[in-house]
Amino acid sequence: MTANDPFDLVLRSTRAVLPDAVRPRPAAVGVRDGRIAAVGEYRAPYTGRVELDLADTALLPGLVDTHVHVNEPGRTQWEGFASATRAAAAGGVTTLVDMPLNSIPPTVDGPALDVKRKAADGKCFVNVGFWGGAIPGNTAALRSLHKKGVFGFKCFLADSGVEEFPALTVPEMRKALREIARFDGLLIVHAENAEALAAAPSSTRYHDFLASRPAAAEDSAIAAVIDAAHEYRARVHILHLAAAEALPRIAAAKARGVRITAETCPHYLTFSAEEIGDGATEFKCCPPIRRAQDREALWAALADGVIDVVVSDHSPATPDLKHLDSGDFAAAWGGISSLQLGLSAVWTGARARGRSLADVAQWMATGPADLVGLPAKGRIAVGCDADLVVFDPDAAFTVDPAALHHKNPVTPYAGRELHGVVRAAYLRGEPITGVPRGCFLTPPEVR
Template sequence: MRIDALQAERVLVDGELTAATVVVQHGRIASIEALDHPVDGVVLRVPDTAYVVPGVVDTHVHINEPGRTEWEGFVSATEAAALGGATTLVDMPLNSIPPTTTVEHLRLKQEAAADELMVDVGFWGGAVPGNVADLEPLWEAGVFGFKCFLAPSGVDEFPPLDPDQFHDALREVARFDGLMIVHAEDAQVLDVAPSEPSRAYRDFLHSRPDAAELTAIARVLDGARETGARVHVLHLSSARALDAIADAKAEGLRVTVETCPHYLCFAAETIPDGSSQFKCCPPIRDAGNREELWQGLRSGIIDMVVSDHSPSTAEEKGRGGGDLQQAWGGVSGLQVGFSAVAHEARRRGIGLEHVSRWMSRNTSDLVGLTTKGRIEVGADADLAVYDTGVEFRIEATRLAHRNPISAYDGITYGGRVTRSVVRGNAIDVDRPDHRWGQQLRRPS
C-alpha cells in the first residue's frame, strides 16, 4: 500500500532516535514532524517495540540473472531484500551469463530486470582481461563502478586480472574518476597454499590464508597510490589487514573497505566439517579475528557492511559431497543480514544507529546515491521497521531465496524486520508481490 506518513516512537534521524511522524509525498520524505502531527491519508503506525531506520542499501549482491537464474533471479532476490529491510541493491557483474563487462551485456541485464523488481536495483560493471576500452562506455551508461578479481573468480567467463592488467585497468578508471572494487586475494599465494580435497573446515581455511588477502590489499593500495584511483576492498575477512588500511587512509589514499555479516556472526572453530553453506572466499576466520573486525568497524577503518549474497543451486553447493574445495563458495544471507548484524551489535553494546550507518548511509555514499540510506527531507521514502519485540527464527526453506540453503538456518535472533517501505510503498510481508522497484543508474 502507498502510505502518506509513518509514525513511530523511535525513528533514526540525523543519527539519533526520536519520536516522529515521517510525512511522504510522491515517494519522498516531505517533512519530519512531531509524533502527534495530524496527517490525512494512510498512516503506518509502528509498534512501540520497533525502530524505524533507513532502508538498507546493499551494494554487494549476486542476482545471477540472466544465465544462472536457477541460482537466484531478480524476483527472488528483490523479494528477499524487501523482507530483510534492504530497499536498494547493486548487482554484481558476475555470475550472470553474460557478465556485465560491456554496454551490450549491461543492456541484457537491464532487459532481464524490467518489471521484475520489488526494490530498487543498480548495476556494477566488470573489469576483466581485454576490456579496458569498455570501462568508460560502461561508466557513461550508468554503472556504479567496476569489479575485478586478483585471483580466479570461480566462473570461467569472469577471469582475474594479472598485476599488469590490474594496473592498466586502474589507470583507466582513475582517468575518468571511476571506482574500482576489488576481490582482494592474491593468486600466487593461493597457488602455493595447501588445497587437497577435504571436508575439514580447518583445511579449507588453510587453503585461503590471511597472506592472500594481505598481499592483494597491498597491491590495491599501491595501485591507488600510483594512479590516484578510488578503490574499494570487497568483503574483508582478515583483520590482519586493518593496520595497512588504516595507514593508507591516514596517508590520504581514496580507499574504502567493507566486511560482511557472516564474518561478524560466525567463527571458524564452530563450523562443522563438510558444511558447505558456510564456504565463502575469502573464508570465515576464527573468533578472535571476528572481534577485531568489529573493532575495525567501531574505529572507522572498515566503512560498511554488505551481504555478499552469493547463492547457488543445491547441486553446486553439494558438489564433491562435502569436499570444501569443490563446493560453490558463497553465503546466502540477503534476507537475514541486517537482523543478524543488529542482534550481534546489540550483544556488544553497539547501537542501531551505528549498524544503520554501516549498512545504509555509508553504502549509499559509496555509490553516490545521496537520496538513499537516510531519513531526511528530500530523501527517498525508503524505510525499514525493525522490531526487537519479535523473534526471528531462521528456516532456510522459508526464506525468499530461490534455493533453501543458508548458513543462518536454525538460528534465532532477538529482532527482525517486519516491514519495508520502498519510495513510500509499504510492502506486505505476507504477500510481497508488488513490483515497485526501479532500475538505478549512477548519478551524473
Template sequence: MRTDPADFTAPVVYDLVLRSRRTVLPDGERPASVAIAGERIAVIGDYDEPVPAARTRDLGDLALLPGLVDTHVHVNEPGRTHWEGFATATRAAAAGGVTTLLDMPLNSIPPTVDAAALAAKRRAAHGRTWVDVGFWGGAVPGNETDRRTLHHDGAFGFKCFTAPSGVPEFPPLDTAGLHRACAAAAALGTVLLVHAEDPRLLTDTPTAPDYRRFLATRPAAAETAAVREVLAAARATGARVHLLHVAAAEALDPVRDARRDGLPVTAETCPHYLALTADDVPDHATDYKCCPPLRDRANREALWAALEDGTLDSVVSDHSPSPPDLKTDDFATSWGGIASLQIGLPVVWTEAARRGLPLTRLARWMSTAPADLAGLHRKGRIAAGADADLIAFDPAREWTVRAADLHHRHPRTPYDGRTLTGAVTDTWLRGAPLDTDAAPRGRLLRRSTR
C-alpha cells in the same frame, strides 16, 4: 517542525505520516514523525506533532530505519538463473528490508563487461524486481575500451579480482592490469571495487572434508598482500578504491594507514564474518564456505573493532547462492558463497546488541555508507528530500531461521536453525508499502540517479 529543503515544496496534506518513538535519523535515534509526499520524505517533525496526512501510522516502539542498501549481491541472471534470479533475489531482499541492491557483474552469462551485457541485464530485470536495482560493471583483461561505455551507460563503478573468480568468463587482473584499471577509474571519476587475494599465496588441495584443511588454503596473508597491492595502485593513480568483503583482521592496518594518509579508500565486511567463525563450521557443512573464508573468534572481534573505529565503512551481504548440486560435502570442490540476503539485518543486530551498539550504527553501516559508495544520495537515510525507503524493525523479537521459509531460489543457508534477535515487520519503497504478493514495482537505477 523542520522545514523542507529550498528545492522541495511541501503539500498542504501529506500522503503518509509514520511515527516512531525510535526513529533512526542521521544525527541519532529519537521519537519523530516522518511525513511523506509522493515518493519522498518531505518533513521530519516531533513524534506527537499534529501533521495533516491522508494516512497516519504510529509504530510505537518499533524502530523506523532507512531501507537497507546492499551493494554486493550476485543475482546471476541471465545465464545462471537456475542459481538465483531477479525475481527471487529481490523478493528475498524486500522481505529483509533491503530496498535497494546493486548487482555484481558476475556470475551471470554474459558477465557485465560491455554495453551489450549491461543491456542484457536490464532486459532480464525489467518488470521483475521488487526493490530498486543498479548494476556494477566488470574490469577484466581485454575490456579496457568497454569500461568507458559501461560508465556512460550507467554502471555505478567497476569490480575486479586479483585472484581467480571461480568462473572462467571473469578472469582476474594482474598487477599491471590492476594499475591500468585504477588509472581508468580515476580518469572516469568512478570507483574500482576489488576482491583482494594474492593468488601466489593461495594453495590447492584435492579434498577438504574438514573446514580447517580448506581454511589453510586461503591464509590471511593472501588477503593482506593483495590489499597492500591495491593500495599501492591507488596511491600511484589517485583512484578511489573499495575493498570488498574484508575478512582478515591483519589486512586492517594497511587500510588504516592509507586512510590516515588521505587515500580515497573504503572497505566493507559481511554479516557472516561478523557472526560466524571457523569454530562454528562442522565437517562437510559447505553452506559455510566463502572466499575469503571465515576465520577465528579473535579475527571476528577485530572486524567489529574496525567497524567501530571507522576503518570498515559498510556491511553488505555478498549474497552468492548456487544450486544444491554445487554445494557438495567437500570444501575443496564446493561452490564458495553464502546465501543471506534476506536475514542480514537481524544477523548483524543480534551481534551488535550483544556488544551494546545502537541501531544508529547499523543504519550507517547497512544503509547510508553503501548508498554513498554508489553515489545514491537519496537512498539510505531518513532525511527531507530522500526517497521514502523505510523499514519498521522490532529489535527485541527473537525468532529461528528456517531455510525453507527464505525467498531466495535455493533454501540453503548456514543460519538454518540459528536463533536471531530483531525482525523486519514492514517495508516501504518510495513511500508505498512493499508487497511481494503484488506486482513488482522496483526501478532499474543508473549511475546518474540522485
C-alpha cells in the same frame, strides 16, 4: 499544495533512526509524492491519507546492499531478479547493486549491460543498480560502460570461480585502475593474492580449506591495491574483508589520504572458524570465515571507521553445487545466501556488543548509499526517497530456510536464533507487496 495539506503517509515511531543521531529517538515522518517531506517530533500535528503509529517498533531507512549476485540471465536457476528482490524486501533492503558475475554474459561491456537490464525489467521488487566488470582485455570498454550507468567496476585478483570472468594480474589491475581514474570511477576489488593461495585439498575438514586461503593472501593483495590507488589518486573499495591482518594497512592508507573504503559481511561478523564442523560446506565462501579473534577485530574496525559498510555478498548456488552430500570443501561452491537475513544477523551481533540501531543503519544503509553516490537513499531526511523499513529489534526468530525467498535457500544460518524482525518495507512511500515497483538506478553523473 501547501504545508497544511495532508501527507500521503505519516509514520510515527518512538525509535526512529535519523541522520547523525547516536540513538533512535521519537519522531514523525511525513511522505509526499514518494519522498520524505517532513521529519518532526513524535506528536507533530501531521495528517495523512494513511497514518500509522508504530509505537516502539523502530523505523529505519531502507538498507542499501551494494554486493549482491543475482546471476540472471545465464544462471537463473541459482537466483533471479524476482526471487532476489523479494528476499531483499523481506530483509529490509530497498536498494541493491548487482554484481557483474555470475550472470551470462557477465556485465563487461555495454551490450551485456543491455542484456542484464532487459532480463531484470519488470521483475524487481526493490530498486536495482548494476556494477560493471574489469577483466583482461576490456580496459577500452570501461569508459563507455561507465557512461551507460554502472556504479563502478569489479575485478578479481584470484580465480573468480567462473571461466567467463577471469581474474586480473596486478599489472592488469593497475592498467584498469589508471583508466578508471581518468573519469574518477570506482574499482571494487576481490583482494586475494593468487600467488599466496594454495590448492584446496579434497577434504571435509574446514581447517584444511581455511589453511589454503591464508590471511596473508588478503593482506598482500590489499597492499597492491593501495599502492596503485595512491599512485593514480584513484578510488578503490575492498570487498568482503575477512582478515584482521589487513586492518592496520587499510587504516594507515586512509590516514595518508588514499581514497580507499572497505566492507565486510554479516557472515564474517557472525560465525567463526572454530564453530564450523566437518562437511559443513554451507559455510564455504571466499575469503573464508576466519577465527573468532578476526571476527571481533572486524567489529572493532567498524566502530573505529576503518571498515565503512556491511553488505551481504549474497552469492547463492543450487544445492548440488554446495556438495552437501559429500561435504567436500574443495569441490563446493564458495558463496553464502544471506540477503534476507543480513539486517537481523548484524543487529544480533551489534546489540550483543552495545552498538545501536543507528550504527547498523550507518553501516548498512547510509554508508553503502554514500559509497555508490546515492544521497537520496539510506537516510530518513527531508528530500530523500521514502524507502523505509519497519523493524522490531526486540523480536527474535529461528531461521527456517523454507521461509526464505531466496531461490535456493541453503544457508549457514539455518536453525540459528536471530534478533530483529522486519515487519514492513516501503518503496517511495508505498508498502512493498506483490507488485514489482523497483526502478533501475544510475550514478548521479550519468543521470
